[in-house]
Amino acid sequence: MPNETIVIIGAGIIGLSTAHHIQQHLAPTQSLLVVARDFPSSTSIDYTSPWAGAHYRPIPGTSAQARKEANQARRTYEHFKGLSASEPDAGIRFIEGIEHLEAPPAEYVDGNGVDAAYGHLDSFRHLGGGDDDDGSELPAGVRWGVRYKTYVVNSPLYCAFLLRRIVSNGGRTRACTLSNAEEAFRLDRNVRAVINCSGLGFGDDKSFIIRGQTCLVDNPCSITLTRQIADGEWSFCVPRPLGGGTIIGGTKQLHDWDPNPSLETRSKILENAAKWFPFPAGSEREFNVIRDIVGRRPAREGG
Ligand SMILES: Cc1cc2nc3c(=O)[nH]c(=O)nc-3n(C[C@H](O)[C@H](O)[C@H](O)COP(=O)(O)OP(=O)(O)OC[C@H]3O[C@@H](n4cnc5c(N)ncnc54)[C@H](O)[C@@H]3O)c2cc1C
Structure with missing residues (x-):
């Protein structure tokens, strides 16, 4: 029976991919919760992933x-x-x-x-x-x-696919807008880790x-x-x-x-x-x- 929760903030391509990957490495004592303002069924200009083309095109460069x-x-x-x-x-x-x-x-x-x-x-x-x-x-x-x-x-379809996978593997979701990433530690009884995949983040000046x-x-x-x-x-x-x-x-x-x-x-x-x-x-x-x-x-x- 899980008694620890891993929280992912964000249900864009980054949050859902992260959640899907982590889910495959959870201990039996751990469960997964995806918390987001927007999920694949919604559209908002600030929810970027469904708008992506999307194609992969490498960007050359020699920096680290x-x-x-x-x-x-x-x-x-x-x-x-x-x-x-x-x-x-x-x-x-x-x-x-x-x-x-x-x-x-x-x-x-x-x-x-x-x-x-x-x-x-x-x-x-x-x-x-x-x-x-x-x-x-x-x-x-x-x-x-x-x-x-x-x-x-097909980015809207792919996001929906990932979400279906996460939920059918036992992951939970919660729609809410957080004011601060710290809030996520209070969303369940024993939150072990919070992974912030919220895109622009919370007041990150970079x-x-x-x-x-x-x-x-x-x-x-x-x-x-x-x-x-x-x-x-x-x-x-x-x-x-x-x-x-x-x-x-x-x-x-x-x-x-x-x-x-x-x-x-x-x-x-x-x-x-x-x-x-x-x-x-x-x-x-x-x-x-x-x-x-x-x-x-x-x-x-x-x-
Ligand atoms: C027109 C366009 C075309 C693009 N084409 C391509 C392409 O061809 N190839 C490519 O690789 N990339 C492309 N991109 C870029 C790509 O879409 C983004 O890099 C990617 O979608 C970012 O994903 P994300 O998960 O970080 O952010 P998002 O998809 O924005 O997801 C952020 C998540 O965090 C949640 N969130 C944010 N703030 C809070 C809060 N306070 N509380 C709770 N939840 C919160 C949101 O609700 C959402 O669920 C394109 C982008 C645009 C706009």
């Missing part, structure tokens, strides 16, 4: 933090490979990923950083050519490109938001393609498995709290998508927009 994150990303890649094969209903698929950069930043030109970040990806290879020479694999204007197998996730605006369309797309534009903006398409449509993005706006989608941004996103992304002939200029999305990515200096 970049190396640590590359290592975590590598393990996640292997984990998702297993999960996509064993749990087709989880909403994860491995598909072709392509990146096209018009003005590659220094970290993309550094071979060591690129190898460290991309080396683990199945079928990874650089695209040849550039500078618009004949026979190039790169489209006009693109100076750096790679191709590999990556995963895409945390900040990165606003993202994307567009969910029902036009199908079979690959995930990311294009960096010479002005530093990024454009991407992410098909969501199990009939979830395609996410077209998108913006990354640090410290921008605007909750409203910008129609100007939507037009630009769709215009870029029509130019660069491989939608089936005939549907690339007629996007059927399901909804505009605005979300706030929780971010933190130092990780």
Whole structure:
């Protein structure tokens, strides 16, 4: 009979993944409680996970933090490979990923950083050519490109899948908004540990938001393609498995709290998508927009 509780604060992708993992290592005396303001059935601009594309795209770099994150990303890649094969209903698929950069930043030109970040990806290879020479694999204007197998996730479905798993394995949930992480120690009789996966955290002055605006369309797309534009903006398409449509993005706006989608941004996103992304002939200029999305990515200096 459990007499100790482990509390996870947060039911986003981080909280649910953490809870699901920890649950497999609990002692018979321990039980698990997930406490959150928002759960997968709800939508809020401050509940980020259901808004994520989501695809996996490595971020090269040589700092200690970049190396640590590359290592975590590598393990996640292997984990998702297993999960996509064993749990087709989880909403994860491995598909072709392509990146096209018009003005590659220094970290993309550094071979060591690129190898460290991309080396683990199945079928990874650089695209040849550039500078618009004949026979190039790169489209006009693109100076750096790679191709590999990556995963895409129907994030609302995947969060719901994790929650179902946790509950069916005996985990408990409680909907409540905490003012302080310390409060979680009072939510059950004998709370042994509290793991804070609340995104922005509680008054953490190193945390900040990165606003993202994307567009969910029902036009199908079979690959995930990311294009960096010479002005530093990024454009991407992410098909969501199990009939979830395609996410077209998108913006990354640090410290921008605007909750409203910008129609100007939507037009630009769709215009870029029509130019660069491989939608089936005939549907690339007629996007059927399901909804505009605005979300706030929780971010933190130092990780
Ligand atoms: C438009 C957009 C596109 C994105 N695309 C991608 C992508 O393609 N690939 C990718 O890897 N990432 C992507 N991201 C980023 C990704 O969505 C986030 O990094 C991720 O969802 C963060 O998950 P989280 O669990 O930390 O936070 P959240 O999903 O925000 O979850 C936080 C949890 O904590 C709870 N909580 C918060 N405060 C309290 C409180 N005071 N009391 C109780 N509970 C609380 C919330 O209710 C929630 O359950 C995207 C983000 C956006 C906005």
